[in-house]
Amino acid sequence: MFSRTLGIVMGVLTTTALVVAIGCADAFGPLSLPGGVLAAIVAAATLGAAVGVTACLLTRRELDRAVRALTRHIESLRHEPLTCEPPPAPSWLRPVADHMAQILGDQRKRLDALTAARRELEIQLRIADAERRHAEAILQSISDAVLVTDAFNEVALANDSAARTLRFSLDGARHQPVDRVLRDPTLVKLIKDTRESGNARCHRQVEHHVHVDGREQVFDVTLSCVTNPQREVAGVVTILHDVTHDRELSELKSDFVSGVSHELRTPLSSIKAYIEMLIDGEAPDDKTRDEFYHIIQTETNRLSRLIDNILNISRIESGLSRIERTSVAMPEVIRDVIETMRPQAQARRIELNAHLDPGDCLVHGDRDLLYQALLNLVGNAIKYTPEGGRIAVDAGVDEAERTVFVHVTDNGVGIPEKDLPHLFDKFYRVEEHKKIAKGTGLGLNLVKNIVETVHGGGVRVHSRVGEGSTFSIHLPWAEEGR
Numbered sequence: 001m002f003s004r005t006l007g008i009v010m011g012v013l014t015t016t017a018l019v020v021a022i023g024c025a026d027a028f029g030p031l032s033l034p035g036g037v038l039a040a041i042v043a044a045a046t047l048g049a050a051v052g053v054t055a056c057l058l059t060r061r062e063l064d065r066a067v068r069a070l071t072r073h074i075e076s077l078r079h080e081p082l083t084c085e086p087p088p089a090p091s092w093l094r095p096v097a098d099h100m101a102q103i104l105g106d107q108r109k110r111l112d113a114l115t116a117a118r119r120e121l122e123i124q125l126r127i128a129d130a131e132r133r134h135a136e137a138i139l140q141s142i143s144d145a146v147l148v149t150d151a152f153n154e155v156a157l158a159n160d161s162a163a164r165t166l167r168f169s170l171d172g173a174r175h176q177p178v179d180r181v182l183r184d185p186t187l188v189k190l191i192k193d194t195r196e197s198g199n200a201r202c203h204r205q206v207e208h209h210v211h212v213d214g215r216e217q218v219f220d221v222t223l224s225c226v227t228n229p230q231r232e233v234a235g236v237v238t239i240l241h242d243v244t245h246d247r248e249l250s251e252l253k254s255d256f257v258s259g260v261s262h263e264l265r266t267p268l269s270s271i272k273a274y275i276e277m278l279i280d281g282e283a284p285d286d287k288t289r290d291e292f293y294h295i296i297q298t299e300t301n302r303l304s305r306l307i308d309n310i311l312n313i314s315r316i317e318s319g320l321s322r323i324e325r326t327s328v329a330m331p332e333v334i335r336d337v338i339e340t341m342r343p344q345a346q347a348r349r350i351e352l353n354a355h356l357d358p359g360d361c362l363v364h365g366d367r368d369l370l371y372q373a374l375l376n377l378v379g380n381a382i383k384y385t386p387e388g389g390r391i392a393v394d395a396g397v398d399e400a401e402r403t404v405f406v407h408v409t410d411n412g413v414g415i416p417e418k419d420l421p422h423l424f425d426k427f428y429r430v431e432e433h434k435k436i437a438k439g440t441g442l443g444l445n446l447v448k449n450i451v452e453t454v455h456g457g458g459v460r461v462h463s464r465v466g467e468g469s470t471f472s473i474h475l476p477w478a479e480e481g482r
């Protein structure tokens, strides 16, 4: 590098000497300097200029090469990870290269910090996404209808149950004004009022009626304010809990309590009255006394049947652990039932016959419960058959089905078709029959529970108004002894 610099200096000096020599030649004319000296100066100047030009060319080439290397290095950084290594450079370019390396180092640190921050954000985003999906899954699994609205009364979140109950499409509801999504002005008003109350601790509970598929449903609606970190109201969470069934059940229960009280009071009052008459000597002859005793016996039986029904229902509903199973011959049970019910049938001049298959009608079950089920069926047949009617109890074995069947057929009032699907519901009574006989609507429900839940069998009914009814039960036969 030094020799090149010297070359350049020499070049410059000789060029200057050449210029001076030519100048002198011009100024003093051809005779002022001896020809040999001038020629020597010109030759030296020419040589110096040639050396200077060559040095310049070499320096230029070296400069080009260094700049190219530096450019290549910078270009390579586009594709390769940032490095703090100083780029290759000649010593005269070193300060630039070092400065560049330092800038690169700083940039690398910033890039590393940004990469780490981006990774952290990605992790947080993934966690937030998983938490959001988890929260949505929880929201969807809630059977209550849940609707969340924001500070602008727009739908922020809702679950399937809300969409079903309040009849809107979940897809298009998000970020839509609540009054455009819900077609229930009362509920919309409740939501808006709650938000506008501005009370962060606002929590309201109201009863609300909604028509779903032509049926009125009752909901307990809870509206709670959602607050932001500044404790301002940022939205409202509305939860609709369906209490229709609870209401129906509590109505049924109170109907049941009043029905049962009435049913208990009627035979009790009758028993009390006849006993008082007997004590007061109001039955002077044996015939009257027998009549009174008979009434007392019938009413006592009625009372005990009612109490048995209630107790058996609670026995079945409290679990099957208290069921005692033995091998039960159904014809024997039927004979006992007919024996018990015959006086009642005779009192109303109703013919009561049994046609029992001599085959092996054995069932593995609870004798008392099976007796109770048949007693209810025969009791109903007597209750809903006018005086002078006919009742037949048939029992046999269905080889193909491997079941024992019992049919109780009457030629009584029959059951309207619309009532047939509900007949086995608890407390259900046919409206038209309420005048014909007293009842609680528990008997058939108990029959169904005994036959289906306890014994794994089935109950069917076939009936025509004015012609009569047939109630059939099928029970799996007992395998032992076959």
Ligand code: ADP
Binding pocket: 376, 380, 381, 384, 410, 412, 413, 414, 415, 423, 428, 429, 430, 431, 433, 438, 439, 440, 441, 442, 443, 444, 445, 469
């Ligand atoms: P209840 O105590 O009212 O008799 P059940 O559960 O035994 O209660 O019967 C439910 C309803 O089914 C009765 O109220 C009656 O309307 C109808 N029902 C039951 N058995 C007969 C029948 N053999 N003939 C006509 N209707 C019947």
